[in-house]
Amino acid sequence: MTTRRSIGVGLISVGWMGRLHSRAYSNLRFAYPEAEFAPHLVIAADAVQANVDYAVDVLGYQRGTLDYHDVLNDPDVDVVSICAPNFLHREFALAAAAAGKPFWIEKPTGRNSHETAEIVAAAKDAGVATAVGFNYRHAPAVQHARTLIAAGELGEITNVKVSLLADYSADPLGAFTWRYQRDRAGSGVLGDLLSHGIDLATHLVAPITAVTALTQTVITERPVPQGPTVGHATASSDDPKASVENEDYAAMLVRFGAGSRAVGFLEASRVAVGPRADYSIEIFGTAGSLRWSFARMNELEVCIGTGGDLHGYTTVLAKPGDGEFSRFQPGPGQPTGFDELKVVEAWQFLTSVISGEQIAPSVEDALAAALVVEAAEASAADGQWHTVANA
Numbered sequence: 001m002t003t004r005r006s007i008g009v010g011l012i013s014v015g016w017m018g019r020l021h022s023r024a025y026s027n028l029r030f031a032y033p034e035a036e037f038a039p040h041l042v043i044a045a046d047a048v049q050a051n052v053d054y055a056v057d058v059l060g061y062q063r064g065t066l067d068y069h070d071v072l073n074d075p076d077v078d079v080v081s082i083c084a085p086n087f088l089h090r091e092f093a094l095a096a097a098a099a100g101k102p103f104w105i106e107k108p109t110g111r112n113s114h115e116t117a118e119i120v121a122a123a124k125d126a127g128v129a130t131a132v133g134f135n136y137r138h139a140p141a142v143q144h145a146r147t148l149i150a151a152g153e154l155g156e157i158t159n160v161k162v163s164l165l166a167d168y169s170a171d172p173l174g175a176f177t178w179r180y181q182r183d184r185a186g187s188g189v190l191g192d193l194l195s196h197g198i199d200l201a202t203h204l205v206a207p208i209t210a211v212t213a214l215t216q217t218v219i220t221e222r223p224v225p226q227g228p229t230v231g232h233a234t235a236s237s238d239d240p241k242a243s244v245e246n247e248d249y250a251a252m253l254v255r256f257g258a259g260s261r262a263v264g265f266l267e268a269s270r271v272a273v274g275p276r277a278d279y280s281i282e283i284f285g286t287a288g289s290l291r292w293s294f295a296r297m298n299e300l301e302v303c304i305g306t307g308g309d310l311h312g313y314t315t316v317l318a319k320p321g322d323g324e325f326s327r328f329q330p331g332p333g334q335p336t337g338f339d340e341l342k343v344v345e346a347w348q349f350l351t352s353v354i355s356g357e358q359i360a361p362s363v364e365d366a367l368a369a370a371l372v373v374e375a376a377e378a379s380a381a382d383g384q385w386h387t388v389a390n391a
């Protein structure tokens with residue numbers, strides 16, 4: 001029998017992502033049976049008692065608390081997941097770093113690039129490993145795309161189209177939660193969805209160096225919920241209304257750097273009617289093209305070369321050899337899902353902690369995305385091109 005080093009997990013915030021992180025830790029041993037470590041769920045904190053109870057009763061934490069300090073002060077906690085709303089990222093991450101606890105934090109990792117930079121500095125000063133929730137990178141088909149691009153199969157990359165269209169805010173009765181408040185979320189769909197697209201484009205092509213952008217708020221007021229919410233909740237038309245303070249839609253034209261001549265178009269909407277969680281990236285090169293969508297996350301559409309009667313895109317199903325696919329399914333074409341992406345993230349996080357070698361994406365990648373978002377916000381305000389600041 002393998003003896004595994006026990007890693008005590010503390011969770012701060014038991015909302016949608018907190019539950020997903022917890023399931024990822026619990027399922028890690030099935031995907032990575034050779035792991036020399038075994039996470040166990042020690043203590044979870046949430047501001048809402050019902051969520052604390054859920055953590056203990058359903059997720060399997062040994063204990064729960066209403067005070068996140070109890071998580072960081074617990075001697076049995078070795079690592080922490082921070083799944084709080086954006087306005088609490090900085091406080092919780094800095095406290096975790098001060099307590100010497102490595103942390104896996106959700107994107108966008110603060111309300112703005114200044115907070116993200118503070119989080120990066122705190123982790124660096126404390127010498128703790130981090131992970132950030134840029135989960136779409138881990139899709140096996142995305143990893144296949146990366147391999148094809150790195151091998152030069154598409155030739156020189158000329159242009160990129162990233163589109164993240166969701167309907168989670170399309171209902172005007174969608175509750176006025178922290179997501180719509182500038183002092184709690186920071187930007188709207190730019191930080192929430194487009195940060196994922198920026199990270200994907202950066203991961204697959206090159207860093208974005210210059211941006212011109214526009215933003216729009218479509219639903220300008222929403223009902224304020226009269227009780228606690230999880231994820232994207234709705235409220236009643238009888239509830240009092242509050243004004244939405246950040247953007248529902250954003251679009252930007254970009255230039256890539258690091259020697260790439262590629263240009264790109266990225267857009268995101270949280271109020272699209274039709275697309276549900278339609279997150280896609282299309283990459284065009286001089287010798288071929290490919291496209292991937294989260295809605296069909298196990299498929300990669302690829303076209304290599306020109307000419308011939310059958311010229312066009314071929315749909316290639318994810319298979320063993322593509323990223324971490326074989327951890328979950330033995331044969332080509334068997335679907336993996338969102339939970340599996342988080343298992344890979346948990347594995348990379350804990351491997352970084354144990355090995356001392358930081359695996360990307362870390363909070364540094366969150367900062368790279370936040371700086372692009374910041375340049376986009378500046379451009380949306382003055383209509384000019386903006387250079388992305390260096391991380």
Ligand SMILES: NC(=O)c1ccc[n+]([C@@H]2O[C@H](COP(=O)([O-])OP(=O)(O)OC[C@H]3O[C@@H](n4cnc5c(N)ncnc54)[C@H](O)[C@@H]3O)[C@@H](O)[C@H]2O)c1
Pocket residue numbers: 012013014015016017018045046047048051068083084085086088106107108109133134135192228229230231232
């Ligand atoms: N990686 C992804 O694909 C992805 C998807 C969704 C959300 N997110 C990110 O995850 C984070 C959380 O989003 P969510 O959808 O899980 O939100 P959520 O609203 O479902 O959960 C937030 C939780 O934080 C709790 N909370 C509030 N104040 C707290 C406090 N002081 N102490 C402890 N807990 C507190 C709330 O009670 C709630 O349970 C956000 O930063 C969001 O951008 C990432």
